[in-house]
Amino acid sequence: MARLTRRGFFRQTTISAATVGAMASVPGLTMFLDSPEDPATEISPGAIAGPLVAHIRDASTGEISLLVGTRELVFRDTDLVARLVKAAL
C-alpha cells in the first residue's frame, strides 16, 4: 500500500470510513482481527485504549487500513468493507 501522508490521506480517499473510539463494538471485528490471513492484526479489542480509525481508500479492493496510536495495520475484509459502504450510502 502506498505510504500515507497527512494530505494524501484525504486527497486520495474515494470512500473513507472513520470511527473514533467505538470501533471495538462493530460486529464482526473479532472475526477479522482473528483472520489467519493477517496475523499482524491479532489485537484483542480490550487492548486498544485510544481511538481507532479505519480508512478505506478504494472499496473495490476490500483493503482496510487501521490507524491505532502511531501505527498503521493493513488487512483485507471485503465483507466488512461492503457493510461500511452500504452504511455510507
Place this chain on the structure above:
Amino acid sequence: MSSHREAPGIANDPVADSTDLYAFVSPDQPNTVTIISNYVPLEAPDGGPNFYQFGDDVLYEIRIDNDGDAIADVIYQFKFHTTVRNPGTFLYNTGPIASLDSANWNRRQFFSVTKVNKHGKSTVLGSGLACPPCNVGPRSTPNYAALAQAAVHSLGGGVTVFAGQRREGFYIDLGPIFDLGDLRPFQNLHLIPSPATMGVDATKSVNVHSIAIQVPISDLTRNGVMPTNAADARATIGVWCDARRQAANIKGEPIGPWGQVSRLGNPLINEVIIPMGKKDFWNVTDPAQDAQFLSFVQNPELAGLLPVLYPKVFPNLAAYKKPRADLAAILMTGIPSGIVPGFQNFTGKIPADYLRLNVAIPSAKTPNVLGVVGGDLAGFPNGRRVMDDVFTIELRAIAGVTIPLVDKSFTPDGAASKVSDNLTPAADRYIASFPYLGVPLDGYSTPSA
C-alpha cells in the same frame, strides 16, 4: 526565501514549515557542533494575542548521517505541549513576565528531547523543558534577553538545547527574485529595464521559531571519533531536519504513523531548484531518494533564465550546455579532496540534499559571509553559519562562478561574480554564543505594518 513557504502544501502549515537549517562548529565551544532548525516563517513581532509557537501535534527532527548512505545514524526528536493557566482571558499575559514560571504568563509551551541511535534505540535527554515567551514588548517581557537565556537548558553530557522565538537570521533581497529575476544591481540590463536601486532586506523585521541544539562532535561522528584532519572521511557529517505529522486528524485528534511533511538541508533547494509540480513531493521524500531530483540540480532552471533575462550579460553561461557537476558536488555529494585546497566535505556517491559539515575545520576568527567561495573554509557550503550570505553564494554558483572547480575550460562571465543581494545584516541579528540567532524583535517596537 531560503525555504520559507517554498512549496504549495507546506505554505499552508507554518508550524511545520522549516525555513532554515544551520550546522557549524560552535565558535565559542570548539569541541561541539551547533545545529539550528527554524520554523514558522515571517513572524510579525506584534502577532498577538495568539503569539507564535511550535505545533503540539508536530514531531520535529534533526537527522545526522555520518557514513554517507543518506540514512540517519543519529536523530534528535523534539515534541512540544502547551498549557494555559487561565482560559477565561484572551490575554497571552496578564502582567509582566519576569521569569519562565511567571504566574502572569498565560499560555506556555514546553518540550522534550529524545535521541534515537542508528539501531532505533530511543533515549529521552530531557522533558518538561520550558520555551521562552514571545517578545511581546517592554511592559510584558522586560529584560527579554535574560528571560530567553533562562530557556537555554543543559541536558548533561555536553548537550545544550533551546527552543523558542529568535530573530530571523536569513537575509535576502527577496522581491526582485520573484519579480522576473530583476536582480539588483543589474536592473538596467534586465529585459524589462528599470533604474538601479539599493537592495532591500526583506526579512529584517521578522522573527522565527528556532530549535537549537549544541552537542559534542563525538556524539555525531562515525564511531564517535573527534577528527582533527580535514581530509579524514569521518570528519564530514550530513545534517538535515524534518517535520512530521500523524497520518490523519479525526475531529481534532491526530492518529496514525508519523509522516514527513517538510524537510530541509541546503538552503533554496526546494525554493528555486525543484519545479512547482515536484515541491510537495520533495517535502515528503527522504534524502536517500534524492537521485530522482539530481537532474534539476544539474540543469537548474535559473541558470537558463539568467542569459534570457539579461541579454549579452551571461554569454559564457548561455553557451555552457553540460550538466552542472559543480552544483551537484556542492549540493548533493559534497566537494571531494583536491578541488579546494585544504577542504573536502565529500560524503560519497549517493546524491542527497543535506548540509555537509567537515567538523575538523575550526571556526573562523574573522568569518567571510561568502564562505568557501570567499576563502573561508568554515562557512557554507561547509555546513552553514547563521550569518552566511547563502543567497549570494548560491546565486553566483548558479551564474557559473563555481563551474571552473570541475571544468577548467570554462571562464565565468564577469557579471557572475558581481551578482549579490548587496545586503549587510544588522549586527544585532546574531549573538556570539548559543543559540547564536539574535534576540527577537518585540511587538511593541516592531509593528507588522
